Amino acid sequence: MSWVKWDDVILSYGFGGLNIGSLKGKNLALIGKWWWRFKNEPNSFWAKIVTSIHGSGGLLNASDSLRTQGKGGVWVNIVRVGREIEKIVTCFRDSFIRKIGDGSSTKFWDDTWLMDTPLKVKYSRLFHLEQEKSVAVKDRVEWGDQGCIINWKWERNPSGRVQDEMADLINRLVAYTKSNKQQDSWHWKLSSNGLFNTKVLSNFLEESTLDLITLQVQEETIRNRFVPLKVEVFMWRLLRRRLPVHVELDKRGIDLNSVL
Template sequence: MSGLKINYHKSSLYGLGVIKDEIERLSLRVGCKVGEFPFTYLGLPIGRNMNRVENWKPVVDKFMSKLADWKAKMISFGGSIYGPNGLHITPGSNGPLTKSGVWPNIVRAGISIDKIWLQFGRSFIKQIGDGNHTEFWDDPWLIDGPLKHRFKRLFHLEADQRATVRSRITWNNNGVRCYWQWNRDLIGQARDELQSLTDLLFSYVKQDRTLDVWYWNLATNGIFTTKRLTRLIDDATLLDNRPRFESLKNNLVPLKLEIFIWRVLRRRIPTRIELDKRGIDLNSVRCPLCDDDVETIDHTLFFCRHSYEVWDRVFKWWGLGVISNLSVNEAFRGKSNRAMSQMGNTIWQAMEWTCKYLIWRNRNLKVFSNKCWNGPTALMEIQLRSFEWISTRTKNVKIEWNRLTIPNIYVL
């Protein structure tokens, strides 16, 4: 047995199809109260006809009161945040950012996406059908944000600030007809705002649909998907617009490799010299592989004698001639080889990135496990890993292992 007991003083006895006297007699025997329909259980009404709208009003009112408390806690006075209606946080207003929880994390994620110029917070807009499910002032439907932010005087003079689009404007064959309800007559700048709002309303092109729907401006079909958002974020973060770098998108390698190269080009990998710049106390800042020089990104990936040997084998494997500082620098910048086809250049970039990635992984094995590879082993691992990544990501071109490992492969 669980050991739980029934608290009869807080319990009630209800009857269906039983006379009231019988219920009272049984309640005296049990020791509980007599209950009557309808009653509330877990906040929901029991015993009422829930097909009637008025029976849902207590539930809706309770949710609205809770929502008011939520707004008071989560929305700052300086502006608004990302919300169910696509609201946008005002720059500089910390609001919920100092709190923890699911929704503050969503807000922070939305702000981070906006920092890469996607304008995610303003990418949702309502397309009007009958206008019954869109709030005129709060929902973004006419402009890329709520109308109450642009027409503040009109919003404060509005008699019903939660009015729907249908209650304020209708479309017919003769054009647009507005139904305003103000708390007082409009004067001064309020009249100017009304004129600007009217011009916007008359220029709005209403879609031929029956219901109001959300439309996502960042998708051609207007439907939000996490796959599409992920692709947009990847395109925005993995494409470097600075002139000295080419595109950091290569469909032949996994995403983790693109991110690694992105970090390399921005000096974001934790070499010893970079850690020392951040004030981390280290026993030495010299290269853990060769101990010949301080460990910079260029030294680790290219000029360390162990890395240099790996690159020399890769260059000979591809028939690119004798390795030199100039050729390594060109590889670092992702320069293409005119002797190769477009596919050949794409495969070479994938090989080059794989080589850098495995050199860095070998460096970490040396630091943390005191293990290190040699030249032949390194080349074989680069070939195996490259073949694995490339062969599973090429649809139109079949890559064969024997073809990939022969010398002078750059003729692809």
């Protein structure tokens, strides 16, 4: 006999579940972790193999097409699944943000570092005037004790509405807080500590796929770490009247001599 709907069981504690999570959510989150590893381990042997076959971006950029790659290949399948995650958690691709150290390994226009989107997308008119479109951050901006020094190289001087874009970009660059680390690093904005966490991503996936509005969600599940887990689960079922006592069995059509 099924006492609790599985969709209720796998919900997080905040939604009244047991925080088990779904297999689909966990599998997709584990695939998503490979995106994080590829970005954080560029000098590893496997990452170098991927870049030698698929280019420096590893097919993770939105503009990269998978149609010419065929159906085979482990990495192509990982990228394809990652794009499926993007359909559920729309901010997944933009959740990986560069934190600037010396600015040598981050592209000023192409990488996501100053905003939630690459600067070439936000400031497309300025990007069109840029002479060196693959320039690194360190070759455009220098942060020092005396403030922010910006070294522009334009095809022609910005004018008209482009000047408004330039003024907005300069204000953002001046207000940017540079990392104390010597090298550039990656920050995952969906977690509180900036590090990728499969549990956090799986929770995002489950909350996006499960229809939490139509579910009859109970009040938040309160945990007590001083008692065994089986006791917590027992109390969770008891508060929801989901224990096989005579009264509950009788409600479900079980023939009993007495419910006393």
